[in-house]
Amino acid sequence: MPRFDEWNLVDEEEEEELQEAWYEGKRDVILFAIDCSESMFEMHDDPNYEDTKTCHVLTALEAAMQIQKKKVIVGPNDAVGIMMFNTTRKNEAGGQGADIKQNNFVFQPIETVNAPKIQELIQLLDSAREDPNLLKETFPSSDKHVPMGDVFTSCNWIMRDGAPKTATKRIFLITDEDDPNSGPGRERLLTSARTTLIDLTQAGIMVEPFFISTEERPFDQTKFYSSVLLPNNLNGDTGDPSVLPESISITRIDDLLAQMRFHEVPKRALFSIPFELANGFVIGVKGYGLVTEQKKGTYRYFMDLEDRMEVAESRTLYVDEDKETEVPKSKIVYGMALGETVDAKVADIESSTGVLTRRVPIHCKVFYTAEEIRSFRTLGLQPKIKLLGFKSRRSLGFEDNIKHSIFIYPDEMSYSGSKRTFSALLKTMIKKKRIGLVLTLTRRNSSPIFCALLPQAEKAEESGWSEPAGFHLIPLPFADDIRAAPIETGYRASDDLKDIAHKWIHKMSVKNGSYPPDSYPNPALAYHNAQLEASAFRDEFDPDSFEDHTLPKLTTITKRAGPLLKEWRQTLMKEEAANVVVLPSDGKKRKAEESVDEKNLRQLYKNGELHKLRVDQLKTFCKSNALSISGKKADLIDRVGEYLDTHSAEHGITC
Amino acid sequence: MTERAGYTVTMFLIDVSPSMGTLREVEVPDGLTGEVRTIETTNLEWSLQFVKLKIQEMIYNGRKTDQCGVILFGSEETNNIINDKDGGYEHVSEYIPIGQPNANTLAKLSALQASEEHGDPIDAIIVGIETQERYLANKKKWTRKMILLTDGESPIEIEDWEATTRKMNNLNVSLTIVGVDFDDDEIDFHDEKKSDIKRANEEFYHKFVEQLDVGIVGNCEFALEEVARPDVKQVKSALLGTELRIGDTKDHPLESIIIRAKTSKCTALMRPKSWKKFAARPRPVSEDVEMTEEGEYVEYTPLIMRTQFYLDHRAEGEEEEAAAPQEESETEDEEEAAAKTDKLQVIEKEELVRGYKYGSSFVPTAEEFPRLRTEKGIDICGFFHQRNFRREWPMGEVQYVWADPEKPLDQAALSSIVQAMYEKGYMAIARWVSRDNMDPKMGVLSPTVFDGVDCFLWAQMPFADDVRKYTFASLDKLINKKGELITKHPYLPTEQQLDAMEKLVDAMDLMDAGEKDEQGNRNPWFDTRLSYNPAIHRTKHAQFHAAVVKDLDTHPLPPPHPELTKYFEPPRRVRKRARHAIEECKNVFKVKEVPKRVSKLRKDGHVRALEDEEEPLLLEKLQRRQSQLKSTQSQARFRATISPKSQRRTQKKYINSDDSATEPESETETEDEDYILLDKEVGGPSKITDEEGKEKEPSPLLTPTSKRSISLELEPDLGREPGRIIGLAYPLTDFKKNIVGGDLVSKAVEDLAWVIKSVVQKPFTWKRSEEMLGCMKELRKVALQEDEIDAWNEFLRDLRKTCLEDEPGNKQFWSDATALGRGISLISKSEASKEGGRSNISDATAAEFIRSP
Known part of the structure; x- marks a missing residue:
C-alpha cells in the first residue's frame, strides 16, 4: 500500500478545525417558487443585452440557474427544485408533484444539483431569449391567482417528498403580486395562508421571499404579506411577534440575483455558547464564519458500477503493523512516541519488523484515554466566551493575527435579555473606542484561545446589504506562535x-x-x-x-x-x-569564487556562452534572484536564460 | 547568546549510595480531580524524575545530535574507562553509554535502586569528563553538559579538586548539581537539622561551582518545579526569496521596478504535539505466556494509520442519522458499529477511478486539472488609507517582507516606499504568488518602521468567494407591523442599562491593570508575548509525565503550571474594581437562561397536543436542574474514577429519588448554576425530564422568578447579609464550600474577613473566639494559596486596629490571636514566593507584628 497518500491524512482527534466540516456537511435544499401570472411575463428591455427583451420569469429562472451553478461549487451535495405557480400546466403523473394543488407545477423536482439539470435550464433560457413567447407558452398563466395557502402546501409536499430530513430547507418565493388573494373570501384565504405557513415552519422549512417591485407596480407588503409572514422565520428565532421579519427582500428585478446571493448559502452558526461578561452575568451568543477560505472541490475516488459511478468514501483504520490487525477505536490509548532505537542491544523489546513496543507491568497505567487527552487540550474548560476586560482599540496590532475571525451575534433563545445586554455592550465599546479581551473555547474538542473582541456598528449600504451589528472575535497569537x-x-x-x-x-x-x-x-x-x-x-x-x-x-x-x-x-x-558593495557574509563554506555581475552575465548570455560559467557561479546568480538552484548545469543555464529574457536589463536595480 | 539546538552531549551522574534509598513523603496532586494524596518514595526515585524529564525533552525534540549518557556512583560494580585502564575509581560505573535516548533509556533509569556502597562524586565527574571527551574526540564544537544528582550524604575526596575544575573550564563543560534537600535561597529552603557531612558537602559543592565558568547548585524540588515551567524557544523563520513588483515590468521596464525581496513568518500557528496511538496486544493464550521475574507484562504496540475505501450502501436516512450526532461515536455500542459496517463494501484502491464531482454528476479526469499559470512574486495593485482597513478580514498568519539583506539599493528602494506609506498612513493591496504556478493570494502590505530597518507586514485578505454575507436582524431598528420604528422593547437597552454597562466597561479596563514599570506606571494587563498556549504546554506536560512515571494511577498528572492559566481570570485589581458595576449590571439587565426546548426531542409528532403541558414541564425541569446541581457537586470528585456509563446511571437514579430535595438554594449555587448547566457531560437532564415528565403529576413548583425571592427569605437563617456569600452563622462551612467551588475566591476571602471583623466587634462573642481563630487559620491558608496575600495582610492590620484601637474593641481576641504565633501573622515575602505569590512584608516585620503589644 502506498504510504504517500497517508501523509495528508488528518487525525480527527487532534484536528480541531475539522469540526467545522460537520456544518459544511449538512445539506441545503432550495425550492424556487416562481409566480407565473400575467404580469410576470410582461416584456421589458433587457438591461444586460441590447435589443433584447426579457420578463420577470426569465430573470427568475436565470437566477435559479446561476444559483444552481454556484451551488455546485459551494455545496455539491445541496439540492434544488423549481416550482411554478399560477400556471395551468399540468404535472405529469407519478412525478414528485403529481398530487400537489391545482395550478402549481413542478418544473424541476428536488434533486442534488447536477450537470444535465443545469444544462436543461440553460437551453430553456437560450431558447426563451430567441422566442419571447416561449416561456409564456411553456407555463401558461392561470385566470385566477392561486390561494397562497395552496402554494405553501404544495411546497410543503414537494419538500417532504424530495428533501432529506436533516437538511436545511428553504423556499425562495419570487413574485411581483403584493395582494394575491384579494376579492371575496380574502380573510379566509389570508388565514389559510398563515396557517399553512406555520405548518411549513414547523416542518423546518423557511420561506425567503423575494418581492419584485417596479415603478409601475410598487410592492406594498402591508397589503397582504405583513400579516402572513412569520417574524424572523429565517433564523428559527421565535422572536417578538410584533416585530417584522428582518430580511424580506423587496428588490428591483435587476438586483434579484444579487439579493439571492446573500441568501445563497444558508446562514449556519458554527457554535452557540454562553458569553460570560462576569461571574453570574452570562448571555447567549452564536458564532458565524464570515470569512472562510473557499477551497476547490477535492479530487476523489470513484467506483464504476457499470450503470453509474459512485463515490468511494474513505476512512482511517488503526492497525497493529506486526500482527496486521485492526484495532477498534475504543481500545486505543495515547502516549508519547517511543523515540528512535539507538542501539539494538538496549532495545530488548524491539520486534522483528523494527517496531518498538512498550512493555508495561499488568496493572500499571502508563497511557491516557481519549477523554483525558481532550481534558489536556481544554484544560477542563467548558465551551464559552469569557470576558477578561477591555483595552484601547489601538492596542490591537496588525501583526496580532493568526487565524480568520468569527462573528458573534446575540442568541435570545438561550438567554433572554441577551440582545439588550449585547447591544448595550456594543454601543458602549464603540463609544469608548474599546476592544474586549476574551478567553474562548468554542467547542468541547477545541482548545482555549485568547481573542480580541472587535465591535462593529451597524451600517446600511446602498446595495441593500447592511453590515450587521456584532462583534468580531479575532484570535490572538500565543507566545508560541510569534516569530x-x-x-x-x-x-x-x-x-x-x-x-x-x-x-x-x-x-x-x-x-x-x-x-x-x-x-x-x-x-x-x-x-x-x-x-x-x-x-x-x-x-x-x-x-x-x-x-x-x-x-x-x-x-x-x-x-x-x-x-x-x-x-x-x-x-x-x-x-x-x-x-x-556588500560582501557575501555567509562565506564560510564557499570557495574563493568570483561572483559574476548581471552585466557580464548578460553579455555571456548574448554570446551564448553561459556554459562557460561554473555551476557555483550560476547558482549564486540564481540564489540572489530567488530562482531555484536545483537540477543539473543545463537546467541552471536554462533557468538563468529564462530569467534574463523576462527581466530586461533596465527594470531591475543593478548595482 | 542563543545556543545551537542539538549538538550537545549531556552526562548524567547519579548518586545511588545507600542514603539515596531513604524514603520521603511526596504529595501527588491530581490535576483532574484536584485531590492531593501523599505517597512514599525513595529519594532516588523522586530525584530521578528530574533526569527523566530532561531525557524526555530530548526524546520529544527527537534530534540525533542531542545525546546523553548516564554514569552511576555508589554502584555495587565498577565499570568505567579510567578503571579499565589505570584502576581506581571504584564504584563508578557507566550505566548507559552515550547516544540518542529513547523509551528504553527511561525504562532503564526506572529500574535503578540504591546500592550498599558509597561512591565518590568527584570520581564520577572525572569519569564523566573522560567518557564525554573520548566520545566527542573530534567534535570540538559540541556543547558539553554535566548534571550531577546527589543527596550529599556520602563522603567526598576533596583533594586536588581545582585540577578538575580547570579541566572542565578548558573543555567548556557546564555543571549543574541537583541536590536532594539542599539549602536554597530561591525557594527559601533551609534544613536546620541536616547531618554535618551533608552541610560540609553542600559547602564544598558551592565552592566547586564557583570555580567553574558555568556551574550551578540547586535544590531538587525547585529544579523539578522549574522543568514544568512553560518555555518557548525563540524561533527565527527562514528567509525565502521573492520579488516585489510595481508597474509594468515587462513592457515598461523604466517606468516600473522589481525589488529583490525576502519573506519570513511573523506569526505561525503552533499546535500541540500529536499523540501516538497505542493498543495492548492480546496476551498470548497458553504456551508463550511471558512470565519474567518481575511479573506479568502487557505489551503495547504503536498503531499506524491506514486508509480504507468503501461504498456506502446505507439508505440515505441512516447515513444522515449517523452523521448527525455531534458527539464522537465513542459511546456507541460495538454491535451497532458492526451492523453499520456490514452495509459498507470495502474496495481496493486499484479498482477506483479518480475524478471530481459536479454536483451529483461525475467528472472523471485521469489527472488533476491544470493549474492557473502564475509568476512568482508580489505585485502591488494599489494603495488605500489604513483607516479603511477591515481588521476582521485578515485570514491567517502574518508575514514579513524585507528587501534582500545583501542588496543595499533594493533596501533603499523598499525603505522609501515603506516610509512614504507610513507617513501617509497608507496600506498597499498586493497579489502574492509564493512559487511559479502556485495559486495567487490577495492581501495587504502594512508599512512597518523598526529601529534599524524598514519592512512590510503582509496579511492575506479574503477573495470574493471567501466572504459570507449573512443577513442579521438589526439590533437597533425594530419595526412593527405598521411599519413604524419601535423605540421601547425588551431587545433595546434602556438609558439605565447603558449607564450600568458604561460603568462596567470603565471598571474592567485593562490598560492600567498590569505590573508596574520602573517609573511606577502600571502597564496594560495581558501581553501576547507572555501568553503561553495552554493546550500545547499542558499536552507536553502530560506527555512528559506519562513517559517518566511508572503508573499514572499512583502518580497522576499534577495540575497545570500557574503560568499557563495566569490569564484565565481578569486580574484581581480589575475584579475588585468591577464588583459593584457587575452587581448593578446583573440587576438592571436581568438576563435569564431559557430552559432548553423539549419539543425537539419528541419524535411522535404530537407537538400540538403536548403544548398545554409545556409550561409546567419547563418549570419542573428547572427544578430538577437545581436538584441535579447538588448531585453534580457531590459527585464531582468521584467522577474521574467511574466510567461514563455508570456515571450517567447514578445520576439518573439520583434525580428519580430527588423529588423532595427542595432544600433552600444558597446564593452561591444560584450563581454557579449557569456554569453547571453548560456542563454537557452531565448526561442530558432534559431527556430525563422528557421521559418521566409525562407520568408525573406536575407538582406546584417554583417559578424561576420566585426562586430568588424564596432564597432571599431564607437568608437570615444563615446569617447572610445581602451581597455577602459568607454568612455570620456558619462562616467556615460557607467559606470552604466557596473555595471548593473555586469561582469566587476573592469574594469569599473578602467576606470571611468581614465576618470575622463583625463577629469580634459584637458583645458576647467570646463564645465564638475559638471558631473565629479557626476561621482565621483557614483564611490565611487560602489567602496564601490563592494569591489573596494582600487581602490577608490588609485584613490583619485592620483587625488589629479594630481590636486594639477602636471602641469597643476586643483586646482579648487579639491576644488570643497573637498566641497562635508567627503562623497567623502577616504573610511575608518568603512565604509568598513559595506559593508563587508576592508580598512586600519582610520576615522580620511579620514576626514583629504578631508579638503581644
Whole structure:
C-alpha cells in the first residue's frame, strides 16, 4: 500500500478545525417558487443585452440557474427544485408533484444539483431569449391567482417528498403580486395562508421571499404579506411577534440575483455558547464564519458500477503493523512516541519488523484515554466566551493575527435579555473606542484561545446589504506562535527618494478606498471551476478566454504613475546605498569564487556562452534572484536564460 | 547568546549510595480531580524524575545530535574507562553509554535502586569528563553538559579538586548539581537539622561551582518545579526569496521596478504535539505466556494509520442519522458499529477511478486539472488609507517582507516606499504568488518602521468567494407591523442599562491593570508575548509525565503550571474594581437562561397536543436542574474514577429519588448554576425530564422568578447579609464550600474577613473566639494559596486596629490571636514566593507584628 497518500491524512482527534466540516456537511435544499401570472411575463428591455427583451420569469429562472451553478461549487451535495405557480400546466403523473394543488407545477423536482439539470435550464433560457413567447407558452398563466395557502402546501409536499430530513430547507418565493388573494373570501384565504405557513415552519422549512417591485407596480407588503409572514422565520428565532421579519427582500428585478446571493448559502452558526461578561452575568451568543477560505472541490475516488459511478468514501483504520490487525477505536490509548532505537542491544523489546513496543507491568497505567487527552487540550474548560476586560482599540496590532475571525451575534433563545445586554455592550465599546479581551473555547474538542473582541456598528449600504451589528472575535497569537524578526538593520532611503515615492503612491491610491474583496474572485478557484464546468457539460475549455481579475491593472498604473516611477528610479541610482558593495557574509563554506555581475552575465548570455560559467557561479546568480538552484548545469543555464529574457536589463536595480 | 539546538552531549551522574534509598513523603496532586494524596518514595526515585524529564525533552525534540549518557556512583560494580585502564575509581560505573535516548533509556533509569556502597562524586565527574571527551574526540564544537544528582550524604575526596575544575573550564563543560534537600535561597529552603557531612558537602559543592565558568547548585524540588515551567524557544523563520513588483515590468521596464525581496513568518500557528496511538496486544493464550521475574507484562504496540475505501450502501436516512450526532461515536455500542459496517463494501484502491464531482454528476479526469499559470512574486495593485482597513478580514498568519539583506539599493528602494506609506498612513493591496504556478493570494502590505530597518507586514485578505454575507436582524431598528420604528422593547437597552454597562466597561479596563514599570506606571494587563498556549504546554506536560512515571494511577498528572492559566481570570485589581458595576449590571439587565426546548426531542409528532403541558414541564425541569446541581457537586470528585456509563446511571437514579430535595438554594449555587448547566457531560437532564415528565403529576413548583425571592427569605437563617456569600452563622462551612467551588475566591476571602471583623466587634462573642481563630487559620491558608496575600495582610492590620484601637474593641481576641504565633501573622515575602505569590512584608516585620503589644 502506498504510504504517500497517508501523509495528508488528518487525525480527527487532534484536528480541531475539522469540526467545522460537520456544518459544511449538512445539506441545503432550495425550492424556487416562481409566480407565473400575467404580469410576470410582461416584456421589458433587457438591461444586460441590447435589443433584447426579457420578463420577470426569465430573470427568475436565470437566477435559479446561476444559483444552481454556484451551488455546485459551494455545496455539491445541496439540492434544488423549481416550482411554478399560477400556471395551468399540468404535472405529469407519478412525478414528485403529481398530487400537489391545482395550478402549481413542478418544473424541476428536488434533486442534488447536477450537470444535465443545469444544462436543461440553460437551453430553456437560450431558447426563451430567441422566442419571447416561449416561456409564456411553456407555463401558461392561470385566470385566477392561486390561494397562497395552496402554494405553501404544495411546497410543503414537494419538500417532504424530495428533501432529506436533516437538511436545511428553504423556499425562495419570487413574485411581483403584493395582494394575491384579494376579492371575496380574502380573510379566509389570508388565514389559510398563515396557517399553512406555520405548518411549513414547523416542518423546518423557511420561506425567503423575494418581492419584485417596479415603478409601475410598487410592492406594498402591508397589503397582504405583513400579516402572513412569520417574524424572523429565517433564523428559527421565535422572536417578538410584533416585530417584522428582518430580511424580506423587496428588490428591483435587476438586483434579484444579487439579493439571492446573500441568501445563497444558508446562514449556519458554527457554535452557540454562553458569553460570560462576569461571574453570574452570562448571555447567549452564536458564532458565524464570515470569512472562510473557499477551497476547490477535492479530487476523489470513484467506483464504476457499470450503470453509474459512485463515490468511494474513505476512512482511517488503526492497525497493529506486526500482527496486521485492526484495532477498534475504543481500545486505543495515547502516549508519547517511543523515540528512535539507538542501539539494538538496549532495545530488548524491539520486534522483528523494527517496531518498538512498550512493555508495561499488568496493572500499571502508563497511557491516557481519549477523554483525558481532550481534558489536556481544554484544560477542563467548558465551551464559552469569557470576558477578561477591555483595552484601547489601538492596542490591537496588525501583526496580532493568526487565524480568520468569527462573528458573534446575540442568541435570545438561550438567554433572554441577551440582545439588550449585547447591544448595550456594543454601543458602549464603540463609544469608548474599546476592544474586549476574551478567553474562548468554542467547542468541547477545541482548545482555549485568547481573542480580541472587535465591535462593529451597524451600517446600511446602498446595495441593500447592511453590515450587521456584532462583534468580531479575532484570535490572538500565543507566545508560541510569534516569530522573531530575522533582519534588524538595513539601508534606508533618503528624504528625496521618499518624497518622490509619496507622489507615485498618491497616483496609485484609491480615494476613500479600501481592500475590495468583491473585485477579487479567487482566480485559481475560478480557473478550476471553469474547467470542471466545461468537463461536466462536455464542452471544450479554452484557457485563453480565462481572465484573472487579481492581476494589477498595469496600463492604468503606467499611465498614472509611470513618469513618477521613472523619476523615482533615477533618484534611487543617486542614493548612497548605490555605492556600497556588500560582501557575501555567509562565506564560510564557499570557495574563493568570483561572483559574476548581471552585466557580464548578460553579455555571456548574448554570446551564448553561459556554459562557460561554473555551476557555483550560476547558482549564486540564481540564489540572489530567488530562482531555484536545483537540477543539473543545463537546467541552471536554462533557468538563468529564462530569467534574463523576462527581466530586461533596465527594470531591475543593478548595482 | 542563543545556543545551537542539538549538538550537545549531556552526562548524567547519579548518586545511588545507600542514603539515596531513604524514603520521603511526596504529595501527588491530581490535576483532574484536584485531590492531593501523599505517597512514599525513595529519594532516588523522586530525584530521578528530574533526569527523566530532561531525557524526555530530548526524546520529544527527537534530534540525533542531542545525546546523553548516564554514569552511576555508589554502584555495587565498577565499570568505567579510567578503571579499565589505570584502576581506581571504584564504584563508578557507566550505566548507559552515550547516544540518542529513547523509551528504553527511561525504562532503564526506572529500574535503578540504591546500592550498599558509597561512591565518590568527584570520581564520577572525572569519569564523566573522560567518557564525554573520548566520545566527542573530534567534535570540538559540541556543547558539553554535566548534571550531577546527589543527596550529599556520602563522603567526598576533596583533594586536588581545582585540577578538575580547570579541566572542565578548558573543555567548556557546564555543571549543574541537583541536590536532594539542599539549602536554597530561591525557594527559601533551609534544613536546620541536616547531618554535618551533608552541610560540609553542600559547602564544598558551592565552592566547586564557583570555580567553574558555568556551574550551578540547586535544590531538587525547585529544579523539578522549574522543568514544568512553560518555555518557548525563540524561533527565527527562514528567509525565502521573492520579488516585489510595481508597474509594468515587462513592457515598461523604466517606468516600473522589481525589488529583490525576502519573506519570513511573523506569526505561525503552533499546535500541540500529536499523540501516538497505542493498543495492548492480546496476551498470548497458553504456551508463550511471558512470565519474567518481575511479573506479568502487557505489551503495547504503536498503531499506524491506514486508509480504507468503501461504498456506502446505507439508505440515505441512516447515513444522515449517523452523521448527525455531534458527539464522537465513542459511546456507541460495538454491535451497532458492526451492523453499520456490514452495509459498507470495502474496495481496493486499484479498482477506483479518480475524478471530481459536479454536483451529483461525475467528472472523471485521469489527472488533476491544470493549474492557473502564475509568476512568482508580489505585485502591488494599489494603495488605500489604513483607516479603511477591515481588521476582521485578515485570514491567517502574518508575514514579513524585507528587501534582500545583501542588496543595499533594493533596501533603499523598499525603505522609501515603506516610509512614504507610513507617513501617509497608507496600506498597499498586493497579489502574492509564493512559487511559479502556485495559486495567487490577495492581501495587504502594512508599512512597518523598526529601529534599524524598514519592512512590510503582509496579511492575506479574503477573495470574493471567501466572504459570507449573512443577513442579521438589526439590533437597533425594530419595526412593527405598521411599519413604524419601535423605540421601547425588551431587545433595546434602556438609558439605565447603558449607564450600568458604561460603568462596567470603565471598571474592567485593562490598560492600567498590569505590573508596574520602573517609573511606577502600571502597564496594560495581558501581553501576547507572555501568553503561553495552554493546550500545547499542558499536552507536553502530560506527555512528559506519562513517559517518566511508572503508573499514572499512583502518580497522576499534577495540575497545570500557574503560568499557563495566569490569564484565565481578569486580574484581581480589575475584579475588585468591577464588583459593584457587575452587581448593578446583573440587576438592571436581568438576563435569564431559557430552559432548553423539549419539543425537539419528541419524535411522535404530537407537538400540538403536548403544548398545554409545556409550561409546567419547563418549570419542573428547572427544578430538577437545581436538584441535579447538588448531585453534580457531590459527585464531582468521584467522577474521574467511574466510567461514563455508570456515571450517567447514578445520576439518573439520583434525580428519580430527588423529588423532595427542595432544600433552600444558597446564593452561591444560584450563581454557579449557569456554569453547571453548560456542563454537557452531565448526561442530558432534559431527556430525563422528557421521559418521566409525562407520568408525573406536575407538582406546584417554583417559578424561576420566585426562586430568588424564596432564597432571599431564607437568608437570615444563615446569617447572610445581602451581597455577602459568607454568612455570620456558619462562616467556615460557607467559606470552604466557596473555595471548593473555586469561582469566587476573592469574594469569599473578602467576606470571611468581614465576618470575622463583625463577629469580634459584637458583645458576647467570646463564645465564638475559638471558631473565629479557626476561621482565621483557614483564611490565611487560602489567602496564601490563592494569591489573596494582600487581602490577608490588609485584613490583619485592620483587625488589629479594630481590636486594639477602636471602641469597643476586643483586646482579648487579639491576644488570643497573637498566641497562635508567627503562623497567623502577616504573610511575608518568603512565604509568598513559595506559593508563587508576592508580598512586600519582610520576615522580620511579620514576626514583629504578631508579638503581644
